[in-house]
Amino acid sequence: MKSDGEIMEILEAYDLTKSFRAAAVLAGCSHHTVAKHVAAREAGKPMAEPVAREKITDEYLPKIEELVDKTRGRIRADVAHQKLVGMGFEGSERSTRRAMAQVKDAWKLGRVRVHRPWVTEPGGWLQYDFGDGPSIGGVKTVLFVAWLAWSRFRIVIALRDRTAPSVFAALDRCFRIIGGAPVYILTDNEKTVTVSHVAGVPVRNLQTVDFARYYGVTVLTCQPADPASKGGVENAVKVAKADLVPKDTNLRTEYGSFAELEQACQEFMAHINTREHRSTKRIPAAMLTEEVLRLHRVPADAHTVSFGLARTVPPNTPMVTFNNAMYSVPSHLLGQRVFVRSHGTGPDEKVVIVHHGPAGPVEVARHGRARPGSPAINDEHFPGYLEKIPGDYTPRARTGAEAEFLAIGGGAVAWLKEAAAVGTSRINVKMAEAVSLAKIAGVIDVDRALGTAAIHGRFAHGDLSSILQAGRANITTHAANEDTSLTQGTGAWAAITTISNEVKP
Known part of the structure; x- marks a missing residue:
């Protein structure tokens, strides 16, 4: 088949020579080719149009179209091929796939759903939806995502559940964040909004109706499969989950507490609402300053009936x-x-x-x-709370003498607790004695002696001095070596004999 440039050269050569053979010599082709293209031009037909060739699947096209229409374009090519083989089809599965693709494209072309862009006005619509949040301590959380349709201002609030009180509390926070309430609120047909459907008409939840009346808004539910009206908030949920839920792609670590997730939501809102939106080419936070003028006032007190x-x-x-x-x-x-x-x-x-x-x-x-x-x-x-256990007392000095005694150390504290527990008499006198000994013998030795007395229950008068002296006594130790032995000698006996001889008359 000749290209468009070659066809133009053939026609140009014929227009110059007015001869098929001469034009064929100039163009380098057969005079029959020149005659064919000249005749096509005279007849006003498209030139160089490919000639349709018969295919092995042409005979079975009606059956293929029937299968595609019956399954609404969902039948697989391999399944259709098996049915055609049963009807005597001798072609390959590849031929069936090509024919199926052409028939499906033609079937879908007449059934394409046309979406009209949704044009909103300031202060008109607030949409909200939910996304699966991260797990904190093994408990799943919920991301409440709201979206102002005109300014594209997004709000993300972490929730622990999707019950009506939690949703109403989140909506109240949304109103206070954006500075007012819109005319309409659009969401899905959840039980918190719609309790049932009668003849395709949603029946509203009484709590939702009461909430909407209190704030002066109208709660509506979107039509099924309508991306033109609710696609914006669904896309906002997708972006929030991609940023806030820990994944390998965003390098976020697991959250240690619910407060950390709330802080992450605040940082996400501050970031996404201060950058240019790709649709409006404006910053959502700047557009909100214009839209807030169209929002109506929010009551000072929240709707608390459902709380x-x-x-x-x-x-x-x-x-x-x-x-x-x-x-x-x-x-x-x-x-x-x-x-x-x-x-x-x-x-x-x-x-x-x-x-x-x-x-x-x-x-x-x-x-x-x-x-x-x-x-x-x-x-x-209860931050800073110390549990009080009966019998576990913490000594606190109330006088100067008590402060001096407790300053000795842990042994003094233990001695006071044990002495008080057994009903020791004249504790104050013995405490004063310990303070005096500490000034003479040293605080460390006296504190050690008080601890020993507490362990062994020695609280009598003079016990502290005895323990202190016993601990400070020099103890001579003997050890055997090559020159000395631990065996008792006779030196003591010799001394006794000597003394006995001296006293004889």
Whole structure:
């Protein structure tokens, strides 16, 4: 087949010579070729159009089209090939695959779904969705991701579950972060929003309706498989998970606590909202300053009906009572109001405590179900607390004499505890004696002697001096060697004999 350039040369040669043979000599081809292209030009037909060749699959195309249409384009080529072989097809599987690909492309071409871009206005739409967060201490977390459709401002909040109170608390925090509430809130058809469908119409959850009425917003659910309206927040979830969930690709280490995950979410929002968005070519934080003028005001107090029962933390004990049992809260909430609710049933039941602060409602504690008389306590809620054990007393000096005695050391402390436990009399006099001995014999030796007296229970008058003298006595040791022996000699007997002879008359 001639190329386009060769065809133009052939036609040009014919236009110059008006002879098939002369043009063939100039173009270097057969005069029959020149005649064919000249005739095609005169007839107004496309030149150099490839001639369709018969294929071995042409006879079976109606069956292939039937299979593709019946399975809505999902049938595999190898399955179709087996059916064609059963009908007498003698071609290869490769031929079947080529024919299947052409038929599928033609079938899909007439059924392509056309998406119209979703044009939003400032202050109109806030979308939210969820993503699987990292596991902390073996417990899975949830990433709540919200997205303002016009400004592309993104909010990521770490949650411990996807229950209605947690979602409402997250939405309240979103409103306070962006500085207002939009007209519409768009999300999926979850149980927290939609309880059922009747004839394709979603039936709203009463708690969601109450929440929406309180904040003056309208909660809507998106149409199934509608990326034009909800694709933005789904993409935001994908980006948040890629950055916040520890993976080999982002080099993030495991989180040690839930507070670390919350801090990572704050850093992620600060980063992603201050860089240029690829669609708008503007910074989302800058666009939010324009959109906030179209948002309506958020109530000063959060919607607390679904958060649970209100409780006031005592001013000196960070504990609250719920269903006749007590649960601890962080110590910085002393005197504050919190909301307590239960979540789950059976062994997995949890008691969730929420505090509403300037930034919105925040979950501050989560305990297992406690029994009356057996409070649920988290040691982290009592910083600096020292457990007091009966019988384990810590001596504290109240007078100068007591301070001098306790300053001797650990032996003095042990002596005082043991002496007091056995009811030793005149302890103050003996303590003063120990202080005087320490000035004479040294603090180290007296402290050691007091420790020895505490161990052996010697608290009588003079025991301390005796122990001190015994410890300071020089003890002569004897050792056998090549020149001396440990065997007793007769020198002592000789001395006795000598004395006896001297006293004779």
